[in-house]
Amino acid sequence: MKKRILAGAVIMASSVMLSVSGIAFADKDKDEGSYGYSKDGYGLFERTTTIPIVKNKLYATECGSCHFAYQPGWLPARSWQKMMGGLDNHFGENAELDQKTSDQITRYLVAESADMKSNRKSRKILRSIRENEAPLSISSLRYMLKKHDEIPQRLIKGNAKVGSRANCIACHKGATKGYFNEHGVNIPGYGPWED
Amino acid sequence: MKTFTVALLCMVVLPAQASEAVITQMHDSYRTEGASEFSAARGKSMWTQNFIQKKSGRQVNCATCHSADLTQAGSHIRTGKIIEPMASSVNTERFNDPAKIEKWFLRNCKWTTGRECSAQEKGDFLAYFQSE
DSSP: OHHHHHHHHHHHHHHHHHHHHHHHHSSSOTTTTTSOOOTTSOOTTHHHHSOOOOOOHHHHHHHHTTSOOOOGGGSOHHHHHHHHTTGGGBTTBOOOOOHHHHHHHHHHHHHTSGGGOOSHHHHHHHHHSOTTOOOOOGGGSHHHHHHTTTSOHHHHTTOTTTOSTTOHHHHBTTGGGTOOOGGGBEETTTEEOOO | OHHHHHHHHHHHHHHHHHHHHHHHHHHHHHHHTTOOOOOHHHHHHHHTOOEEOTTTOOEEOGGGTSOSSTTSOEEOTTTOOEEOOOOTTTOTTTTSOHHHHHHHHHHHHHHHHSSOOOHHHHHHHHHHHHHO
16 A cells, blocks of 8 residues: 555656746747756757757767767768768868778768758758758758848858858857757857847 | 876876887888988978869968977867877877878878878878977
8 A cells, every 4th residue: 555655756756847847948949948958058868859959980080180070860861972972072162081980980871861860950951941952051951041140141151250151160059969959059259149 | 206206207208209109110110111311301391392282272381380489389270179299299198199190191191282191201200300
């Protein structure tokens, strides 16, 4: 009998906690909002709701030595394959790698691509790309253009410390941790962005 | 105290020695590819030799992104990425990894001149980096 009461109490307590946390986590940013978000910017559920972070050292060193190491979940597998097949003209730069390194990185990117991920952002990205398209520029994806349409160009292109929308980390301080919520934005020379 | 001094000395001196050894090793290997004596002066003059990039029509040279002064950092003309100084005396970590050196020779020679550099040219560049 005592056991039953205890079990009942546990069930009651957990349902109360769940509903309360539901209230607590509602009413946040449209995109990441209904999920975890805490004052320090890295909420309890952050890992499951944001784009998965980069876990591959080779990719982080080879690609991250020139630019922000974009999480693979930002593009579908077909885009990564196309990109890795044309590194000798990588957005106008020569970024050639030896075959072995290139193959290893491609395998990682494909395995972690948007097609393979179930987080909200990757799903949205996929939906915004037509099936016959294999875009290469993450910052020019329709999804990204829409996300940044309120930011004046002078704060991005005309801002020496930013330069381009492709320079995620310049404003999104938690970008490496896969955290792109607008509450974590700090535009150099301007400050936080809230609308 | 003595141990500390030795440790400190190792930290400061060893990287430079490592890059010295790597450059010597690369020079040897370039010789087996047909290169003869290496010249820092030739490396230096090629560093600022201009080329027209076929696709963009831009006039570029090595110093466009690196800096004409090897002891100073450069900045990539497109991405703005800070490129650490190429003088081995200043950037002691830069020449410790032959694969990394070859990777950037391949990329940057093609980007700048439109072709790969020869063993002689690469050796001259390394001699130049070592001389500053």
